[in-house]
Amino acid sequence: MPEEKSTALLIGPVSPAAPGPLYQQIVDGFRRAISEGRLEPGLALPSFRALAEELMVSLITVKRAYEELEREGIVYRRQGIGTFVAEQGDAASRDAKLKTATELFAKAAREAAEAGLNTSEIQELASETIRKTLSDQT
Amino acid sequence: MPEEKSTALLIGPVSPAAPGPLYQQIVDGFRRAISEGRLEPGLALPSFRALAEELMVSLITVKRAYEELEREGIVYRRQGIGTFVAEQGDAASRDAKLKTATELFAKAAREAAEAGLNTSEIQELASETIRKTLSDQT
DNA sequence: CAGGTGTATATAAAGATTATATACACCATT
């Protein structure tokens, strides 16, 4: 039989002491592993119970993490079968981020409009802010 | 003696049943009244106790509302004296909104960058989203 | 039908938010 690869090695450690909730740590770990291509589409993720035992968390916590990953289109679940990496899980992850970004832009636009700026002034503010923000990144 | 004008008439009704916390309803009411020029700079707001009694809320709730308004630069408080509309409370209100908008733009930019978009693509997304958002407004 | 998979419901523990009462400190006026 093939040697079982540790999931902890793949998605990193998970601990109540670490910042952020447990389920979020699991989500982040898989999201990164999948977006970096370390988990190929169609591959099965560990079962709820297997992962829960390995990470020393409850089954429900794993469920919640997988639900979040499915919500983002990164994996899909099949009752009685298992949970699998989606065909274009990396693209789905990207799309989710884009959607969030778009919503934030819209929200900012409405706020700026309330402050009394006209459309072109808002465009200018956005453009300038984007430029500054991205140049700050090291 | 001059007739006392009801504050409730000025800032609108306040109720635990209404959406949002009580203190926020008070903040919104005064912010709007001031930004619309219905309360002139230098004018005294009702005292903590007077407003608390009229709105049937606790003194602490009024305090919290006034603190928020002061944080935004819309009013200022003087111990032993009272709370007053700031000289340019309307401008301060506007600036607060602009600051929020700028932060949202920055956050959106970072999110889009994480999704893999380059700077000009992000500029384009922002521009398009702003255009759409503002044209939706009736 | 046996043994795996995911699912659903009810519950508990922890934390943040909201609202309160009570006692205190400051200021202007008398």
Added chain:
DNA sequence: AATGGTGTATATAATCTTTATATACACCTG
């Protein structure tokens, strides 16, 4: 300095949200 107004500070309670759990259920494959 006494009085009666103003804002201030601390400790507390009630509520809601988030996070995590246990237990029992439903589905699928062999």
